[in-house]
Amino acid sequence: MSTLSIGMLYGGATLVVMFAGMPIAFALGAVATIFMIVFMPHASVDTITQNVYEEMASITLLSIPLFILKGAAIGRSRAGQDLYGALHAWMHRIPGGLGIANVFACALFAAMAGSSPATCSAIGSAGIPEMRKRGYSGGFAAGIIAAGGTLGILLPPSITMILYAVAAEQSLGRLFLAAIGPALLLVALFAGYAMVKFQSEFRRAKALYESKGIHSELLRPDELSLRDKFVLLPRVLPFVILLTGVMVALYGGYATPSETAGLGAMLALILIALIYQVWSPRELSPILTATLRESTMLMLIIGMSLLYSYVMSYLHISQSTAQWIVSLELSRWVLLTAILLMVVVLGFFLPPVSIILMTAPIILPPLKAANFDLIWFGVIMTIVMEMGLIHPPVGLNLFVIKNIAPDISLKDVIWGVMPFVVLMIIAVILLCVFPSISTWLSDAVMGPATR
């Protein structure tokens, strides 16, 4: 059988079992196993489990559960509300300051927790009611939180990036650094939009008040004393210290990325014990169970995705597809656009982890041939996958928001989020035009990359 027909069969079979609703991990594993039995030598079927084990038994991959543990510990404490409260107290004088405080709180929290849905629910559960109480429209409030939450997979330590580094054989430290500039760009865009949108809502409320005398909370000035500001500060500091401590450990050369995960998880558990008195087995148990649940689900998908791409590469499916793409001789930007569109479509169905592991062997060689920097592409791909979290049909963050604020209609949530999707597209375009937004920091810290 030709590689083309095997490839078509492989893809077709995968689609069928996945859409039948078979758990992604088992679906990938089963398809890979069947193709091993049919098309590969017997010996390879015998070593299937060894293959999965050896692929998974890397400490870089296995740091993922520890990053999840750190995120769960932070996410389930009151840290989110406190962080949010403090930022609000310090920023309320800026027009739209409350919205901006929410964006910043999301970014900081995401950097600590590393998870988009966790960020949405932690910051959103305090931020959305507060914004609405202050007269922000439901859609606007929801949009800020949904979009702010996506920063989680861009800011280090991001699980998506760990997998990309493994799949693309790139330096994880460099990738983390390369994501910081773009993350700040997104924060700036989001905050800028929040300010502009606030002013337009404010003007409308003012006009309404002047013409019809309808009062809006938006018009009421916010009064917070200096005391309020300082009371909240100490509660946030330890987490900021945790965040910077972990970064220093990583980039100061004291710890490997995986050791950072262990260190971060440990510190997070100690901090929530000290600050929020969360230390009894009864209180820790939900944190640990949730961590285990998510880690197990994710690691099995990762292990089976690795087996899936191993089979794909053994049968030359990935190489042939990659060669075929190269042979099309598309212009660089057409190639990039086509690949990103494919990532968007795959994002409708698959979690980012599977997208990365399954497509990397196919899309990375053509991108490399077209002279794209793979670190830079990792950042772009991550932003594009983040977008999948806030637009239909999947838009996980939208559902998290819907859970926190059930009275905002899904339609309002979606329309509130759309401007942020546009901002993210703008960020991607900016990154394409000025790649140094992403690469300057990694080059500055780790020396120019060998490209």
Add this chain to the structure above:
Amino acid sequence: MTHGLDAVETATAAAPDADAAGVFHRVFRSLNSLIVIVSSIALVVASCVLTYSVVTRYFLHLSTDWQDELSVFLIVGAVFMSSAAVQANRGHVAIEAIVALLPPGANRVRQRLVDVASFLFCAFFAWKSWTLLEEAWVENYHSSSTWAPPLWIPYSLMTAGMVLLSVQLLLQVAAPGERRGPA
């Protein structure tokens, strides 16, 4: 990050089963709960080991050789061993886009087929894990690091985990509809 499952909730209370088969279900559930506790501890221990590694290297200038590998064993073990408990709540994510469009009757049939297929795959994987474990034990395989721990340790955890997962799937095939906790 993950589509998912930031796991907003955890264990669901199960309805007590009165009949004989129920006894097995109950025992299996208790076993799963126990494994979840042990696996949770394993994760925390792995964090401690890695932290210890940073501290000893930086402050005591000791070389670190066994820490990474021990953490790998702990985490791999935790992941495989708890996979049955996750399956018990249908926590292994699937694509549900089309599933939602099916009429309930067809959906039950589909769920059954999917469970059978998942069971067959996991049972095959468990069997191959077992042969790998046997080989590693008989041939006395060790990992290639300087610490060189025997490989039957992680292999046995992988095997046991996959066997438990297969049993869990078989239970779900036998009693469809039972224990649909939040995924």
